[in-house]
Amino acid sequence: MNHMPSWLARPLRSLLASRAALHHALLFSGPEGVGKEWLARSLAAALLCDQPREDGFACGQCAACRWLSQDSHPDFRGVRPSADEPMAEEGEAPSTRPAKVSRDIRIEQIRGLAGFVEVASHRGGAKVILITPAEAMNSAAANALLKTLEEPPPNTYFLLVSSRSSRLPATVRSRCRQVPVPIPPHAEALAWVMAQSRAEEERALQWLAFCGGAPRRALDLGSSDQAVLHRDLVETFAHCEHESLVSSTDRLNANEPRVWVPVLHAWCVDLSRCAASAAPRYFPSEAARLESLATRLDIKALLAFEQWLQQLQRLISHPLNPRLVADDALSRYLAVFEPRRQAA
Ligand SMILES: [Zn+2]
Numbered sequence: 416m417n418h419m420p421s422w423l424a425r426p427l428r429s430l431l432a433s434r435a436a437l438h439h440a441l442l443f444s445g446p447e448g449v450g451k452e453w454l455a456r457s458l459a460a461a462l463l464c465d466q467p468r469e470d471g472f473a474c475g476q477c478a479a480c481r482w483l484s485q486d487s488h489p490d491f492r493g494v495r496p497s498a499d500e501p502m503a504e505e506g507e508a509p510s511t512r513p514a515k516v517s518r519d520i521r522i523e524q525i526r527g528l529a530g531f532v533e534v535a536s537h538r539g540g541a542k543v544i545l546i547t548p549a550e551a552m553n554s555a556a557a558n559a560l561l562k563t564l565e566e567p568p569p570n571t572y573f574l575l576v577s578s579r580s581s582r583l584p585a586t587v588r589s590r591c592r593q594v595p596v597p598i599p600p601h602a603e604a605l606a607w608v609m610a611q612s613r614a615e616e617e618r619a620l621q622w623l624a625f626c627g628g629a630p631r632r633a634l635d636l637g638s639s640d641q642a643v644l645h646r647d648l649v650e651t652f653a654h655c656e657h658e659s660l661v662s663s664t665d666r667l668n669a670n671e672p673r674v675w676v677p678v679l680h681a682w683c684v685d686l687s688r689c690a691a692s693a694a695p696r697y698f699p700s701e702a703a704r705l706e707s708l709a710t711r712l713d714i715k716a717l718l719a720f721e722q723w724l725q726q727l728q729r730l731i732s733h734p735l736n737p738r739l740v741a742d743d744a745l746s747r748y749l750a751v752f753e754p755r756r757q758a759a
Pocket residue numbers: 464465466467473474475476477478479480
């Protein structure tokens with residue numbers, strides 16, 4: 416990813432304009448897939464760069480910039496759950512991550528920073544610690560971090576990135592200055608996604624709609640196998656009434672629950688919108704099929720199913736039996752249409 420989009424360059428410029436008074440702990444918060452980590456890393460680069468540009472941005476060419484881009488700058492530490500190693504970008508296909516590793520940021524990882532924090536910087540400049548996603552810190556880890564945030568060492572910056580900052584302990588949040596990174600203006604996001612993906616407007620609009628306007632997520636969706644997978648999943652949900660449960664389950668089961676559960680949830684949100692005569696939010700191009708399905712469903716059953724999916728979304732980071740989950744979810748989904756079918 417090369418050229419920084421305007422919605423990230425603006426906050427970076429204002430952070431750098433007050434660099435002398437930059438708070439030692441910053442919390443980049445906002446929806447998933449807007450580029451929070453990109454912004455935080457760009458700030459880290461600017462703080463560590465040997466020859467920053469006139470506007471304060473990193474030069475991208477000096478030794479410091481090269482080391483940082485290879486994650487080997489001696490005055491930089493990145494902290495993330497072991498499940499996200501190596502360097503999974505925000506919004507990247509979760510299926511590419513290794514299973515069976517921790518999705519928490521553990522206390523040992525925060526304690527492991529002590530030596531780095533206490534010792535003077537290698538290159539005589541700033542030291543930067545990037546923690547992402549910050550809400551992955553378990554409570555022991557957050558408490559350990561808190562101690563450091565309370566007594567900040569000089570010229571040391573903690574950059575926390577979080578899509579769910581409300582899950583951070585209030586004590587940690589209150590010691591950070593918030594840097595909100597909201598969904599960018601639609602036209603800006605659309606132009607960027609089209610430029611990066613070289614996709615037609617209609618497709619870029621579909622990706623953005625599904626991702627709630629978050630451009631990095633939309634780009635990831637469009638520029639990987641995810642777009643095809645996404646299409647397949649939508650077909651499964653639109654058709655599974657007419658298929659056997661076993662074959663629909665097979666189709667879902669080809670992927671991990673954390674890949675398809677959010678798509679099914681978004682699909683159901685749109686079904687309930689259509690049942691209430693509202694336009695679909697995530698699948699505008701599927702309006703006709705959604706509306707047709709919406710005439711045949713039981714709205715109470717659908718809302719209950721949506722709640723069940725929400726609970727499931729919280730569990731999908733834990734080890735589950737994927738086939739059982741797929742089977743259970745599809746049976747429940749089909750049951751949403753059952754009462755009407757029986758009455759007919
Ligand atoms: Zn540089």
